[in-house]
Amino acid sequence: MGKSQETYNKKEKEKKRLKKRQDKEAKRVERKATPKRSGFENMISYVDEYGNLSDTPPDRTKRVEQKAEDIEIGVPRREKEEIDPIRKGKVEFFNSEKGFGFIKENDSNEKFFVHVSSLTEEIGENDKVSFELEMGMKGLNAVRVKKV
Numbered sequence: 214m215g216k217s218q219e220t221y222n223k224k225e226k227e228k229k230r231l232k233k234r235q236d237k238e239a240k241r242v243e244r245k246a247t248p249k250r251s252g253f254e255n256m257i258s259y260v261d262e263y264g265n266l267s268d269t270p271p272d273r274t275k276r277v278e279q280k281a282e283d284i285e286i287g288v289p290r291r292e293k294e295e296i297d298p299i300r301k302g303k304v305e306f307f308n309s310e311k312g313f314g315f316i317k318e319n320d321s322n323e324k325f326f327v328h329v330s331s332l333t334e335e336i337g338e339n340d341k342v343s344f345e346l347e348m349g350m351k352g353l354n355a356v357r358v359k360k361v
Contacts, residue, residue: 301361304340316344316355327355334360 258266262275300318302325307314312329314336325346336342336358344355 298345299343300346301341301343302355304336304338304342307336307338309335309337314338316342316358325353325355326351327358331356332358336360 258268259270261267261271300320302316302318304327305315305317305324307327309329314327315324316327317324325344326349327344331354341361342358343361344358346353347356348354
């Protein structure tokens with residue numbers, strides 16, 4: 214006589230399939246037992262005083278009136294600050310043959326390009342200078358450069 218065609222693996226797969234079918238049937242029965250909650254009232258969500266979503270309406274006694282003009286949308290406007298256009302720095306590099314160099318600002322340690330045409334007097338490396346900034350082709354350039 215021959216061996217049974219049902220192996221251990223086949224039995225386990227059959228058990229899993231039956232378990233899955235029973236779970237699905239149980240979920241269906243549970244869904245039918247609970248009443249449907251559909252409609253507009255169940256779709257509404259509220260925001261509480263802390264900004265969290267909630268399904269209960271807020272308490273009317275804690276209500277605070279806001280004026281529409283007090284609400285700022287976007288980035289708040291900065292008040293105009295009077296800043297001195299003249300900055301101070303130190304010449305990091307200057308090539309007098311080619312006519313350009315770089316100035317490192319004292320406050321921000323940023324480097325700015327300077328061209329010989331924007332100099333009021335001759336400068337060299339490590340000189341302390343005062344300058345103004347203007348937008349150039351590739352960024353901010355130092356102009357009206359003077360030795361301090």
